[in-house]
Amino acid sequence: MNYWLMKSEPNEFSIDDLAAKDREPWDGVRNYQARNLLRDQMQPGDLGFFYHSNCAVPGIVGILRIVQAGYPDPTAFMPGHAHYDPKSDPDKPRWFMVDVAFVEKFPQVIPLAELKQAAALSDLPLVKKGNRLSVMPVTAQQWALILQLCSKTSS
DNA sequence: GCCAACGTTGGC
DNA sequence: GCCAACGTTGGC
Numbered sequence: 001m002n003y004w005l006m007k008s009e010p011n012e013f014s015i016d017d018l019a020a021k022d023r024e025p026w027d028g029v030r031n032y033q034a035r036n037l038l039r040d041q042m043q044p045g046d047l048g049f050f051y052h053s054n055c056a057v058p059g060i061v062g063i064l065r066i067v068q069a070g071y072p073d074p075t076a077f078m079p080g081h082a083h084y085d086p087k088s089d090p091d092k093p094r095w096f097m098v099d100v101a102f103v104e105k106f107p108q109v110i111p112l113a114e115l116k117q118a119a120a121l122s123d124l125p126l127v128k129k130g131n132r133l134s135v136m137p138v139t140a141q142q143w144a145l146i147l148q149l150c151s152k153t154s155s
Numbered sequence: 156g157c158c159a160a161c162g163t164t165g166g167c
Numbered sequence: 168g169c170c171a172a173c174g175t176t177g178g179c
Contacts, residue, residue, distance in 0.1 A: 009165090031174075054165050112166080130172040132164050 002041060003138040004048035005126060006064065006100070015050045015062045015105050023067050023101045026135075027075045028083040030095060034135040039070040039096040041137070047103065049138065049146065051126070059111040060146065068099035110149050120145050 006026065008014070018024055029038060046066040052058060072093035075083040088094035116127045125136045138146075 007165090033174095058166070130164095132173060134164085 002043065002046045003140060003143040004037075004042065004046060004066070005051055005060070005124075005136050005138050006048045007051045007053045007134045009054045010052045011055070014052065015102075018050065018064060018100070019102045019105060021102070023099050025073075025097050026100050027073050027097045029073070029097065029134060030083065030085065031132075031134060034133055035094075035096055037135050037137065038098050042066045042098045043069055047143075048100070049143075052109070053134075057109050057111050059109040059113075059115070060106070060150075061109050062105040063103040064100045065103050066098050067101045070096040070098050073097040106150050110146065114149060115146070118145065118149065 013024075026038070029035060044067055048064050048066065049060045050062045050064050052061050072090070073083070073088075073095040075081045076085040076088035076093065076095045077090050078084055079086075083095075085094060112126070115121055115124070121127055121142055124138065124142055125131045125133050
């Protein structure tokens with residue numbers, strides 16, 4: 001059982017969009033480090049924080065669950081699709097995705113600014129300067145601490 | 156294999 | 168909208 005953090009731009013796909021669906025493929029990841037995590041590490045039952053990026057208040061907005069382990073991302077094979085990659089061969093796929101399901105939406109966002117202030121989170125890639133990983137591992141300790149921040153914020 | 160140029164991410 | 172930081176590409 002692993003923990004993750006997954007970024008999405010709410011303009012593109014928000015926690016509310018996920019809440020409205022049974023499950024959803026997490027497609028479009030085009031970064032090798034993130035790809036390796038999707039393909040090799042994520043397992044059904046794993047939990048992840050849903051992070052809103054590139055918006056007014058970037059931060060963690062809820063929790064999702066991995067419901068399907070990594071499999072080839074079909075959008076890479078669709079000419080004209082925004083995530084099309086001619087170099088991904090269906091016989092030897094370059095990009096992978098998982099399926100996720102909604103678990104919960106937090107009463108309030110845990111803002112990035114707040115996460116940055118927590119000394120115990122200094123190793124989390126998210127808060128490191130210049131980090132651009134859109135999918136990253138979260139340790140059990142970091143997970144528990146962030147949940148505490150959540151209950152503090154909402155009380 | 157180096158590295159400059161370029162495109163993208165994403166906070167602010 | 169700006170721009171710092173980073174990953175990728177491609178010439179050599």
